[in-house]
Amino acid sequence: MKKVVVGITGASGSIYAQRLVDILCGLDVHVHLVLSRHAMKVIPHELQPLSFKAGKDLKHEVLRYFHGEQIDFHGWQDFTASIASGSYITDGMVVCPCTAGTLGRIANGVSTSLIDRAADVCLKERRKLILVLREKPYSEVMIENMLKLTRSGGIILPASPSFYHKPDTIRDLVDSVVARILDHLGLESELKVRWELDR
Numbered sequence: 001m002k003k004v005v006v007g008i009t010g011a012s013g014s015i016y017a018q019r020l021v022d023i024l025c026g027l028d029v030h031v032h033l034v035l036s037r038h039a040m041k042v043i044p045h046e047l048q049p050l051s052f053k054a055g056k057d058l059k060h061e062v063l064r065y066f067h068g069e070q071i072d073f074h075g076w077q078d079f080t081a082s083i084a085s086g087s088y089i090t091d092g093m094v095v096c097p098c099t100a101g102t103l104g105r106i107a108n109g110v111s112t113s114l115i116d117r118a119a120d121v122c123l124k125e126r127r128k129l130i131l132v133l134r135e136k137p138y139s140e141v142m143i144e145n146m147l148k149l150t151r152s153g154g155i156i157l158p159a160s161p162s163f164y165h166k167p168d169t170i171r172d173l174v175d176s177v178v179a180r181i182l183d184h185l186g187l188e189s190e191l192k193v194r195w196e197l198d199r
Contacts, residue, residue: 001070003030004185005083005093005122007115010038011134013097013159014046018065019174020096020181025068027187032083032090033066034074034114035059036102076113083118092128092185093118097159100135100142107145107152119154129154130184132177155184165193 004024008017024031035043040062047065063073074081082088095102095115102115106129111117122129131149133156135142146156157180161173172193179191 001028001030002187003032003090005032005034005090005118007034007036007093007095007098007102007118008039008043009036009095009097009099009102009115010042011097011099012042012046013132013134014039014043014065015170015174016132016134016159016177017096018047019171020094020178021066021068021071023178023182023189023191024187025070027189028070029091029187030070030072031068032072032074032081032118034076034081034083034118035062036076036113036115038099074114076115078114079117081114081118084114084121086121086125090122090127092130093122094130094132094181094185095119096130096132096181097134098131100133100139100145103131103133103142103149103156104145106131106154107149123152123154126153128185130157130181131155132157132159132181134159157181157184162193162195164195 043062105116106119162176167173175191176193179193182189
């Protein structure tokens with residue numbers, strides 16, 4: 001079974017992460033899920049509202065948006081988690097969506113959370129690291145950090161949906177980004193978003 005780390009930050013675009021995790025679980029991939037402190041506030045704001053149960057903590061409620069028996073959840077500051085060590089082998093990591101601040105910390109080797117540290121592990125161990133940046137426009141500092149991360153072996157994959165597959169729904173737009181993430185993880189899916197020129 002493949003193992004992929006998914007980090008979710010507080011950038012807008014929770015729907016990308018939810019769809020990615022659903023598809024990974026459908027492909028029988030073991031998902032190590034880490035949500036930043038701010039992601040836990042953004043997720044319920046952006047995704048289909050759930051009725052929160054009285055007396056339950058926010059983490060428990062937010063995790064209801066992600067389904068799959070093969071999901072391991074790690075706290076955002078749990079540096080004792082398996083994925084914080086290079087000796088624990090994974091098939092890569094996706095930060096989706098990724099804030100500019102997270103990009104900056106990862107590009108410069110500053111680990112203030114488990115997301116930062118797990119990404120740093122992927123870079124030092126030469127494993128696949130994909131950052132799904134969800135910012136616009138880009139500042140010069142962000143562009144420099146993107147270049148630095150790319151030179152270190154990371155992949156910047158902006159959340160820029162395509163339209164050549166003639167999307168009818170928001171899900172179709174989301175799938176065009178998720179399909180590219182899966183491509184770079186070396187995973188095949190049944191998402192119908194390939195470029196095919198009508199003849």
